[in-house]
Amino acid sequence: MMNYHLNHLRELEAESIFVLREVAAQFERPVLLFSGGKDSILVTHLAMKAFHPAKIPFPLLHIDTGHNFPETIAYRDSLVEKLGAKLIVGSVQEAIDKGMVVEEKGYNASRNFLQTAVLLESLENGKFDAAMGGARRDEEKARAKERFFSHRDEFGQWDPKNQRPELWNLFNGKKHYGEHFRVFPISNWTELDVWQYLAIEEVELPSLYFAHRRKVFMRDGIYLADSEFIPKRPEEEVEERMVRCRTIGDVTCTGVWPSEAQSIEDIIKEVSTARQTERGGRADDKRTETAMEDRKKQGYF
Numbered sequence: 112m113m114n115y116h117l118n119h120l121r122e123l124e125a126e127s128i129f130v131l132r133e134v135a136a137q138f139e140r141p142v143l144l145f146s147g148g149k150d151s152i153l154v155t156h157l158a159m160k161a162f163h164p165a166k167i168p169f170p171l172l173h174i175d176t177g178h179n180f181p182e183t184i185a186y187r188d189s190l191v192e193k194l195g196a197k198l199i200v201g202s203v204q205e206a207i208d209k210g211m212v213v214e215e216k217g218y219n220a221s222r223n224f225l226q227t228a229v230l231l232e233s234l235e236n237g238k239f240d241a242a243m244g245g246a247r248r249d250e251e252k253a254r255a256k257e258r259f260f261s262h263r264d265e266f267g268q269w270d271p272k273n274q275r276p277e278l279w280n281l282f283n284g285k286k287h288y289g290e291h292f293r294v295f296p297i298s299n300w301t302e303l304d305v306w307q308y309l310a311i312e313e314v315e316l317p318s319l320y321f322a323h324r325r326k327v328f329m330r331d332g333i334y335l336a337d338s339e340f341i342p343k344r345p346e347e348e349v350e351e352r353m354v355r356c357r358t359i360g361d362v363t364c365t366g367v368w369p370s371e372a373q374s375i376e377d378i379i380k381e382v383s384t385a386r387q388t389e390r391g392g393r394a395d396d397k398r399t400e401t402a403m404e405d406r407k408k409q410g411y412f
Contacts, residue, residue, distance in 0.1 A: 150245025201233035
């Protein structure tokens with residue numbers, strides 16, 4: 112086991128557990144957003160510790176694009192069964208079928224952008240007043256603008272220029288009817304913190320995070336997994352490489368990284384020397400300079 116800064120990690124753990132307990136105290140119907148990625152796994156693990164020996168006192172909500180990696184769904188179902196938690200699934204495919212959203216066409220089509228409408232509908236149907244998730248401030252510049260308790264108006268929209276101060280860890284969860292909050296318990300964690308904590312806690316993770324052989328092809332400088340959901344241009348050649356995921360999302364926009372890292376210790380060494388951020392391999396972030404912030408204003412997580 113590598114030498115980690117345990118005091119630092121335990122301080123982050125205590126802060127996140129405090130936020131989770133504040134959510135349980137201030138809100139009537141909180142829900143935990145679960146993607147199957149390492150950050151949502153971390154928040155779920157922290158929630159388990161925060162309320163032990165009781166079960167996690169809120170359901171997990173997964174917005175399923177229908178274009179997920181099969182390993183993600185298998186891990187999700189296994190974890191939910193292990194925790195005895197309630198799982199709610201919002202389906203993008205169902206939203207397409209009933210005409211609520213329109214599927215994109217073309218080589219760069221992705222269902223990732225269709226998640227927003229499904230998320231907002233799921234929150235409304237469940238009457239959830241707080242949605243917790245694993246966003247971190249070091250991920251992306253729009254993420255860095257968020258508070259722990261991030262207010263959303265009656266349309267589920269975010270106003271980055273009108274946020275509440277959070278002095279001395281005092282969190283204001285007051286809202287009007289129809290409004291809700293997004294809550295980010297691991298805001299102050301970095302990617303390296305997450306991996307080190309998952310290592311010392313020996314948290315089981317999806318196999319996608321570890322190096323494995325997969326058929327891939329290069330598009331716009333990013334390796335994408337070969338999939339029936341991604342139409343390929345004539346010049347795009349499929350090859351087999353050792354790769355792993357640094358983030359996990361819709362298969363159509365989740366880049367994979369050439370890697371030989373087959374243990375958490377290997378991943379930590381790799382992350383420590385990486386010169387590109389983990390979301391540098393997300394094709395959905397590259398559509399415009401403000402892609403993430405624009406989506407967040409509309410109600411995306």
